[in-house]
Structures are given as C-alpha cells and as structure tokens.
Amino acid sequence: MTVLSVSHLSKRYASYASSLERFAGWFGAPVKATEEFWPVKDISFSLAAGEALGLIGQNGAGKSTLLKLITGTVRPTEGTAHVGGSISAILELGLGFNPEFTGRQNAYHAGGLMGLSQARLAELMPHIEDFAEIGAFFDQPLRTYSSGMQARLAFALATAERPDVLIVDEVLSVGDSYFQHKSFDRIRSFKATGTSIILVTHSLGDVRSLCDRVILLDNGHVLKDGRPDEVVDYYNALIATKENAKLTIEQRREKDDWLYSRSGTKAVAVESVALLDSDSGDPIKTAVSGQNMTVRTRIVAKEDIPELVIGFMLKDRAGHTVWGTNTWHTGQVLSKLAVGDKVECRLRLSCALGQGSYGLSVSLHTGDVHIDNNFDWIENVEVFDVVNTGGPFFIGTSRLEHLFEIVR
Incomplete structure (x- = not known):
C-alpha cells in the first residue's frame, strides 16, 4: 500500500526587477524573472506503508525544501505530493513554537496546528510530558530551553500519536545520546506497526541501521535511489569526487x-x-x-x-x-x-x-x-x-576477551 506519492515535484524561487512585476506575475502576467533558483526540480518517488526512507545529500541539496513541499508548508511550483493518511513532521527546531509560551502551552498550540483537538491533547499531555523528560521546564517559557530540550519537546509532541507518515529532519542530532536512543526506539516501534518514515540526517550510520531505502539528492535532483549500502557508499565517493576533479x-x-x-x-x-x-x-x-x-x-x-x-x-x-x-x-x-x-x-x-x-x-x-x-x-x-567453532558461545559482532568472577 502506497502512503505517499510524489510526482514531478519542483519549487522555483524568482527575483524580479520590481515589486510591481512580482505582483503582476502572481496574476499570470508574462513577466520575466531577472533571476531564478530551483532548490527542488522534477522529483518523483513513492513510499509504501512501513517503509523507512532516508534522504541524504550535502547542505543545499534540497532535502529540507522537499520535506516542506511534502508536508504542505511550502507550495510547489510544479508537480504534486499526495499523502494517503496522517502525517507528522519535525522539520525545524522550534517550528510552530512560541518562545514566550511554556512547554505545555506550546504542546497545546502546536498540537492544535497538527489537527489534534484540545480534548485529545489533554489526554496525551501526561505521555508527552513523560517522554520529553524535561522536568519542571515543561511549565517554563520555551526561551529558557536549550536546543536539546526543544528537540525533546518537539519529538514527544510529533510522536504522541502514531502517524501514517513520520518525517524527522535532523532535529535529533542536537539531543543527547540517551534521548537519541530513546527516540530511535520509538521510531522503530512505529515502523514495526506500519508507520512510514522519512529520515533526513547526516549520520550515515543511522541511515544504514534504520532505512530500507535511501534517496541521494544533489542540486535539487535525485542522483541515486536504492538500497542503503549502495547509495551511502556512492555518497561517500561523491564527497571525494567534489574534492578530486579527476575521480x-x-x-x-x-x-x-x-x-x-x-x-x-x-x-x-x-x-x-x-x-x-x-x-x-x-x-x-x-x-x-x-x-x-x-x-x-x-x-x-x-x-x-x-x-x-x-x-x-x-x-x-x-x-x-x-x-x-x-x-x-x-x-x-x-x-x-x-x-x-x-x-x-x-x-x-x-x-x-x-x-x-x-x-x-x-x-x-x-x-x-x-x-x-x-x-x-x-x-x-x-x-x-x-x-565460531570450538570457542565459547557469544552473540554480536565483537569477540571480547572476558572472564566472569562470581563472589558469594
């Protein structure tokens, strides 16, 4: 079952000689832009239920713009993105949050923007507070939060209910190791129960361990779409290519x-x-x-x-x-x-x-x-x-020399 279908999706930003020409262009007047930039150009792919897709690429490749087009926070210039179910996204740290509101107030406010009713949020609030683990700060203004605490609140809210599609854009990289492990455990549990995942990260180890498939973006285009080992290795080589012209x-x-x-x-x-x-x-x-x-x-x-x-x-x-x-x-x-x-x-x-x-x-x-x-x-x-023939049984990829000492 396909839960996300992206067809020839493109986004164009243009500069005009004057504000009047830009205004005229909004109404279809044949006004030529003085300069244009396509951060995303002609991208097509589909995502199946329970599939985890990694989006990788260097800064400026178009990853964040593509996610904004999928979630509808940015309108496409060309193409379509159809989501067949509920979608939850963490696109930018603090997106939809008010720095003067407390964590609890922000959870109600941003949760409402996600389509959750106030009654449902009241039911979920103890779970959001418990998962975020920010203690008394939950009732303190967001401006007093560290970036890691904001990430905890954003992730706890975005995953308070299991969505059909979960999008995570690099935000977990600012969290501590404990919360990263906790968050990825929740992502894996969602995936196991049918949630589709789109993960944007520069941590290629996370991509290999979590994703079933990876798309490599470069200059707004899909450069490669395939298995994680194939695409990640190609990406590593691509980085070297940019440093070595003859490579x-x-x-x-x-x-x-x-x-x-x-x-x-x-x-x-x-x-x-x-x-x-x-x-x-x-x-x-x-x-x-x-x-x-x-x-x-x-x-x-x-x-x-x-x-x-x-x-x-x-x-x-x-x-x-x-x-x-x-x-x-x-x-x-x-x-x-x-x-x-x-x-x-x-x-x-x-x-x-x-x-x-x-x-x-x-x-x-x-x-x-x-x-x-x-x-x-x-x-x-x-x-x-x-x-392992003849040696003591063990599990894992590493054979560590070990000795048990039992004291009674």
Whole structure:
C-alpha cells in the first residue's frame, strides 16, 4: 500500500526587477524573472506503508525544501505530493513554537496546528510530558530551553500519536545520546506497526541501521535511489569526487550480493588484495573467530606521489563499521613514491569477530580521511564469513576477551 506519492515535484524561487512585476506575475502576467533558483526540480518517488526512507545529500541539496513541499508548508511550483493518511513532521527546531509560551502551552498550540483537538491533547499531555523528560521546564517559557530540550519537546509532541507518515529532519542530532536512543526506539516501534518514515540526517550510520531505502539528492535532483549500502557508499565517493576533479566512481553487485564500489583518481592504484591465514599463508574465505589473519595489499604508483596513506575498514552485512584505521593514525605515512614504484602492505590482525559475513575495504589517499586526494578507494574488495567453532558461545559482532568472577 502506497502512503505517499510524489510526482514531478519542483519549487522555483524568482527575483524580479520590481515589486510591481512580482505582483503582476502572481496574476499570470508574462513577466520575466531577472533571476531564478530551483532548490527542488522534477522529483518523483513513492513510499509504501512501513517503509523507512532516508534522504541524504550535502547542505543545499534540497532535502529540507522537499520535506516542506511534502508536508504542505511550502507550495510547489510544479508537480504534486499526495499523502494517503496522517502525517507528522519535525522539520525545524522550534517550528510552530512560541518562545514566550511554556512547554505545555506550546504542546497545546502546536498540537492544535497538527489537527489534534484540545480534548485529545489533554489526554496525551501526561505521555508527552513523560517522554520529553524535561522536568519542571515543561511549565517554563520555551526561551529558557536549550536546543536539546526543544528537540525533546518537539519529538514527544510529533510522536504522541502514531502517524501514517513520520518525517524527522535532523532535529535529533542536537539531543543527547540517551534521548537519541530513546527516540530511535520509538521510531522503530512505529515502523514495526506500519508507520512510514522519512529520515533526513547526516549520520550515515543511522541511515544504514534504520532505512530500507535511501534517496541521494544533489542540486535539487535525485542522483541515486536504492538500497542503503549502495547509495551511502556512492555518497561517500561523491564527497571525494567534489574534492578530486579527476575521480571516477564505479559500482556493481557481486560476491553474494555484496556491493563492490570503487572510486579514485588512480594516481596510485591497488593491484590486488588477499586475505590470508597468518600461519599457513593460505587464502581465507571462511575465518574462525579468534584466528590470526593477514591482509596483503599490493599497490603501484601511476604518478609521482609525495605522500601516501593506506587505510582499511571492516563492515558487517548491514553496512555498520566494525573497525577501521590507516597509516596516518599509526604514524606510517609513505613519502615520495615515483612512477612505477610498487608497495606491498601486510596488515596483521586477530579475527576478533562474531559469526556473520564481513566486507573489507581499502583506501589510498593523503591525510587522515579519504577525501584528501582520494587515489583509490575500494569498498568490499574482500568478503568473508566468520564462524565460531570450538570457542565459547557469544552473540554480536565483537569477540571480547572476558572472564566472569562470581563472589558469594
């Protein structure tokens, strides 16, 4: 069942030579704008019941404008957005709140704007107050609130009743860790009971863990629409692309449906990566939890390079980062590579992982992150399984050395 249908949605802001010309344009007069800007242009997608959609993109990509068009707080220039049910949105911190009203008064006022009756709000008020957890401040003026307290009040009100569509635009990022966990638990419970979610955030970990699908916006257009791992990896590469004009991006699915992504200028390139048993030197496709492993990476310089950093990252099947580091942080930066120089890097590590499937990524760059001169960055260049045979049972992705001490 489709609960949201967006068709060719666009928004145009225009400047005119005079206020008179702008006024004439309102009535259909053929007045030409001196300047125009389209923050959202020709966007179409649909959202099914219970589906969680992530909207990502750099600042100015059009995310917030798109949400305002969907909720009706901004009228579209072209296209339509149809919502088949109730919608609740947290678009901007304090939107619809009066700084002179108390938290309780703002809950009644903003709740009324959401379409809730005063009688229904009176029933919900104890739950809103309890979830917000701001204590005596609930009856203090909003101007005395911190941004985190405003976020608590806004989220508690927006989720007081389960809507058909819940939109959250970055507002939770100002909250503390405890309230973020609490809020995401409520979002997950809503999703499990059929609420559709649209989440706008720069926290790509939240996108991977919560969303079924992700749309990447760039300059008001849909650049990519697909599975979280595919779109998030493409977005990471896109950020590097903007820093490196010659960088290219390629993606394909292989290795039992893991996404293989590669980007970079190839001024220095990875020739091969092998995952080996540290003792025998044999290739590993299935590792035993606790096994000693070696990642052998062979690299060749295609241009003269003053500095090279080699990085590695492990992700689980859901795309969550399990571990990562690079030679910048270990103080082993390579310097002055000439054309044709070859380097072999051997990373030795213990497979302190739980049962599951894992992807190994490798990156070649300068500085401490891959956006600094991204030479070669390969997501999931090696994919392997981990089994736990002979060791004590445990759950999770990390095998932590442990010892129980029981005192009676």
